[in-house]
């Protein structure tokens with residue numbers, strides 16, 4: 001084995017980037033890859049909120065079912081993903097490899113949406129539930145594959161935060177576009193056509209996935225060093241993850257509860273507190289954080305320059321707490337709080353996901369992202385149930401619910417402070433970008449390579 005091969009997953013091209021200028025051709029190639037990395041989840045982000053774009057009052061009568069059953073279209077996605085997404089990430093690292101895994105998950109997303117569309121054409125609610133379930137089997141794991149692709153294509157480069165932020169901005173454009181196009185298509189044509197249109201977006205993602213795989217094969221040949229390791233990934237490896245990995249997972253949970261659960265349920269809160277705001281304006285208001293995620297690449301670009309991801313994450317948690325405190329205790333227009341929340345989301349999303357490649361070697365990156373997404377899904381699904389129960393029991397007293405959101409945000413700040421204290425010693429994720437990149441190289445050098453290239457293919 002040559003000395004050279006002892007640099008798993010770190011490409012020659014990226015080895016000396018700190019000292020050398022990256023050739024334009026190389027950057028163009030990475031950004032071409034990034035375009036397809038973005039596109040693979042465009043469909044899944046677009047279709048996720050198709051039921052939400054119609055709302056229970058439209059979709060339930062369409063399927064001749066109750067508004068309570070409507071919620072099943074979301075829970076069959078979220079609940080299985082408390083576990084499935086973890087195995088999705090683990091299988092990426094072990095059984096499937098990144099490329100095959102992405103293709104399988106993309107196929108599940110498309111198949112699920114086609115079944116959902118058939119259910120709309122036949123008005124069979126049980127078929128809609130099956131479609132959403134199959135979508136869920138692939139949807140979250142596809143996001144794990146996307147993060148893993150992004151980490152491996154941009155690792156060691158000075159623009160990794162930007163790359164992650166671009167994928168998020170692009171995906172969230174998918175979510176936002178759905179809220180506009182789905183009702184518009186249904187108005188001009190009908191509900192099944194709007195849902196079939198979702199299947200087309202998944203088709204675009206599927207084709208993009210194939211193109212990405214071809215590009216990744218080319219990149220593999222070019223970089224020559226792909227996940228070559230004699231250090232097999234085991235399920236029990238998660239017990240060896242450092243405390244910081246678990247704390248970052250906790251930070252994910254504590255940030256995304258007051259975000260995702262609020263966005264899904266917040267319309268009623270806005271209307272209860274500001275009755276003068278119309279239902280459609282309230283809908284737009286709560287989805288402001290998703291719109292503000294679109295310019296998150298600008299924040300990613302800045303983080304690339306200054307580094308110190310942990311400080312950005314802490315700042316984002318503070319903004320989340322401020323936003324919910326304003327929503328709850330002030331009569332200031334809710335637009336201010338929602339924009340603050342959106343800026344917080346853009347900062348968090350551009351900084352937190354990039355910390356995993358610094359804390360976990362590449363060969364376990366899928367498992368780590370899977371773990372984080374599984375914790376996030378479990379927390380969001382359980383909190384949604386708790387919120388529903390509290391609202392029912394207290395006759396829609398939103399103060400209790402907001403108490404949960406504020407509590408999560410404040411705990412999130414504490415977790416970040418603990419991470420900062422740990423990092424003063426470890427110097428991994430609250431350091432300038434160049435030092436962070438050096439840490440990524442070091443953590444990957446620790447893996448011992450052999451000539452088995454089956455994993456990650």
Ligand SMILES: C[C@H](NC(=O)[C@@H](N)CCCCN)C(=O)O
Nearest residue numbers: 045048140143168349353373376
């Ligand atoms: C980047 C982050 N991703 C997630 O939270 C994933 N769980 C995928 C969510 C897909 C939408 N249902 C994000 O979107 O902020």
